[in-house]
Amino acid sequence: MLENPRSDRVKHVRALHARSARKRHGQYLVEGPQGVREAVRYAPDDIRDIYATTETMERYPDIFEDAAEARLWVHQASPDVISAMSGDAQGVIAVLHRKDRTLADVDLSSARNVAVLCCVRDPGNAGTVIRAADAAGADLVILSDESVDIFNPKVVRSTAGSMFHLPVISGVAVEEIAAGLRTVGIQIFAATGSGAYDLDDLLDSVGPTRNGAVADKSTPDAAAPTAWFFGNEAQGLSQVELSLADYSVRVPLRGRAESLNVATAATVCLYATSRAQR
Amino acid sequence: MLENPRSDRVKHVRALHARSARKRHGQYLVEGPQGVREAVRYAPDDIRDIYATTETMERYPDIFEDAAEARLWVHQASPDVISAMSGDAQGVIAVLHRKDRTLADVDLSSARNVAVLCCVRDPGNAGTVIRAADAAGADLVILSDESVDIFNPKVVRSTAGSMFHLPVISGVAVEEIAAGLRTVGIQIFAATGSGAYDLDDLLDSVGPTRNGAVADKSTPDAAAPTAWFFGNEAQGLSQVELSLADYSVRVPLRGRAESLNVATAATVCLYATSRAQR
Incomplete structure (x- = not known):
C-alpha cells in the first residue's frame, strides 16, 4: 500500500501532467475509471502502472478483474497519494507508454x-x-x-x-x-x-x-x-x-x-x- | 473613464458571477466580444451597462456602432477595471437584466x-x-x-x-x-x-x-x-x-x-x- 504522497514515485506521476516530462519519459497519464477501464481492455500492453484506492477497486471490480487477466499489476494507494498524483483521478490513474504512431x-x-x-x-x-x-x-x-x-x-x-x-x-x-x-x-x-x-x-x-x-x-x-x-x-x-x-x-x-x-x-x-x- | 478596480461598481459586476447575486439583483453578465455583439444586436433592451477598454472599442467598431444606434451607453474602462470585473471579459463585458421567461x-x-x-x-x-x-x-x-x-x-x-x-x-x-x-x-x-x-x-x-x-x-x-x-x-x-x-x-x-x-x-x-x- 503506497501511503507517502511526497514519494519520488508520486512526483514522477504528477510530473507527467507536463508535456516536457511526457516526452522525456515516453509516458502519459490516463485518469479516472472510464479511461482506465478502456485502456485495460483495449491497450493493456501500453500500461506500465495502475494506481487505485481500495474503495475504487471495490467500486469498479470489472476494471481490476480485466487488469488481473491481462497480468497488469495494480498498486494500491491511499486517497492522499492518488490526490497528489492528480486532481482528476477519481480514485484511479494509469501510467502508459506513449506510442507515437505515424x-x-x-x-x-x-x-x-x-x-x-x-x-x-x-x-x-x-x-x-x-x-x-x-x-x-x-x-x-x-x-x-x-x-x-x-x-x-x-x-x-x-x-x-x-x-x-x-x-x-x-x-x-x-x-x-x-x-x-x-x-x-x-x-x-x-x-x-x-x-x-x-x-x-x-x-x-x-x-x-x-x-x-x-x-x-x-x-x-x-x-x-x-x-x-x-x-x-x-x-x-x-x-x-x-x-x-x-x-x-x-x-x-x-x-x-x-x-x-x-x-x-x-x-x-x-x-x-x-x-x-x- | 473608469480606472478604479476597487470601486463599488466593479465589485457589483464581479459579484454577478455568483448565482445568489444574480438572483438578488435580477442581473447577469455577458463576457467577451462575441457574446456582447449578439446581445447588442438581438437583446438591446435587456442591456443595462456595457464596459469596454479603449483598445477593444477600436478593435470591434461594429459592436459599438450597433450599441450607439440602440442608444446604449458604453462605459470606457481601464484594462485593470475590466480584469477586476471578470477574468474572461477579453476587454468587454455587459450587465443585462435577466428576464425569467416561462x-x-x-x-x-x-x-x-x-x-x-x-x-x-x-x-x-x-x-x-x-x-x-x-x-x-x-x-x-x-x-x-x-x-x-x-x-x-x-x-x-x-x-x-x-x-x-x-x-x-x-x-x-x-x-x-x-x-x-x-x-x-x-x-x-x-x-x-x-x-x-x-x-x-x-x-x-x-x-x-x-x-x-x-x-x-x-x-x-x-x-x-x-x-x-x-x-x-x-x-x-x-x-x-x-x-x-x-x-x-x-x-x-x-x-x-x-x-x-x-x-x-x-x-x-x-x-x-x-x-x-x-
Whole structure:
C-alpha cells in the first residue's frame, strides 16, 4: 500500500501532467475509471502502472478483474497519494507508454471515414472530436503537428476512453497527411462555413445511387471514402489547409448562429459520412 | 473613464458571477466580444451597462456602432477595471437584466424542433447545446428546473451569443414541460442509449413520404413537430423523464464508444430533426 504522497514515485506521476516530462519519459497519464477501464481492455500492453484506492477497486471490480487477466499489476494507494498524483483521478490513474504512431503504422487503404484535426488547440475539443469519431464509426483520427498534444491529460480525459478504440495519430504535417490520403484515393472534404457544397445536398445526392438510379455527378460522392479536415477554433482552416482539400463543405446553419463549435461541426460531418456509407 | 478596480461598481459586476447575486439583483453578465455583439444586436433592451477598454472599442467598431444606434451607453474602462470585473471579459463585458421567461411567454404551438435539457448540470454542455440548437434551426430550448443556471457566466459564454438568437426558457419542472408540449401536439423523443428506435431508421422512414409514397407507420414520424429530451451527463434520463416521452430514440453508435457526450448527442438529434423537417 503506497501511503507517502511526497514519494519520488508520486512526483514522477504528477510530473507527467507536463508535456516536457511526457516526452522525456515516453509516458502519459490516463485518469479516472472510464479511461482506465478502456485502456485495460483495449491497450493493456501500453500500461506500465495502475494506481487505485481500495474503495475504487471495490467500486469498479470489472476494471481490476480485466487488469488481473491481462497480468497488469495494480498498486494500491491511499486517497492522499492518488490526490497528489492528480486532481482528476477519481480514485484511479494509469501510467502508459506513449506510442507515437505515424501514418505508416496504419492501413490507410481500408479507411473510409477519417477525421483530421488541423491546428485544433483546445484539449476538450480534440478529445470530444475523438469520442464523436469513435461513436460515428470513423476508422482513424489524425492530429496535425500544430494541434494540441494528444497525450495531454485533458485530451485523454475528454476522449472518455475512445482514444483506445480507434487508431489516433498525431504530429504529422498537413501536407503529409493530404499526400498520404491522396495516395490511397481518399477524398478530402474541408469543413468550413464558406464551403462550396452544402452537406445536406451531398447527403441528398447519395440516396438515388443506393436505390439503383444514376448518381448526381454534379456533387462529390458523400459515400466514397472521405477524410474531413477540421480547423482551428478561432481561425478555422488556413489557406494552405483549404488548398489541400478536394472539396469544401459547409454544415447548414439554419438559425442565426454564425459558426459552429469545431466539435459540433465534426459530429455532424462524421455522422453524415457514416450514414451516407451505410 | 473608469480606472478604479476597487470601486463599488466593479465589485457589483464581479459579484454577478455568483448565482445568489444574480438572483438578488435580477442581473447577469455577458463576457467577451462575441457574446456582447449578439446581445447588442438581438437583446438591446435587456442591456443595462456595457464596459469596454479603449483598445477593444477600436478593435470591434461594429459592436459599438450597433450599441450607439440602440442608444446604449458604453462605459470606457481601464484594462485593470475590466480584469477586476471578470477574468474572461477579453476587454468587454455587459450587465443585462435577466428576464425569467416561462412557457406561457412563448408560442409553443408554432414550434417544430425543441431541445429540452433535463438535469444537465455542466455549464459548458448546456451552452454548447444551445449553440447547436441555434445552428440546427431549433425554435426553442427549455432547461428543466434541475439543470444548471442559464445565467451562469460559463453557460452564457459557451452559447457564443446563441442564447440571444432563440428563446431559452429555464426553471420549469419536466412534468410541466411535457404537459405544455403535449397540449400543442408536439411529440417527445427521449434521447437515450437504450432507445427503442434507431435514429437512422426514423430518418429512413421520412424519405418515402416526401416522395409521395405512403409513410412507414411502424416508426414515429421524424418530420412531425418534435421535442428532444436530453439527460444528465452521468445518469442520463431518469425513469420519470423517460416515462414522460412518447418514444425513446437512440443515436447509432457505430464504433466502440459506449455513450455520447450530451452535447454531441444533442447535435446529432437536433440536426436529424431539422433535416427530416426540411
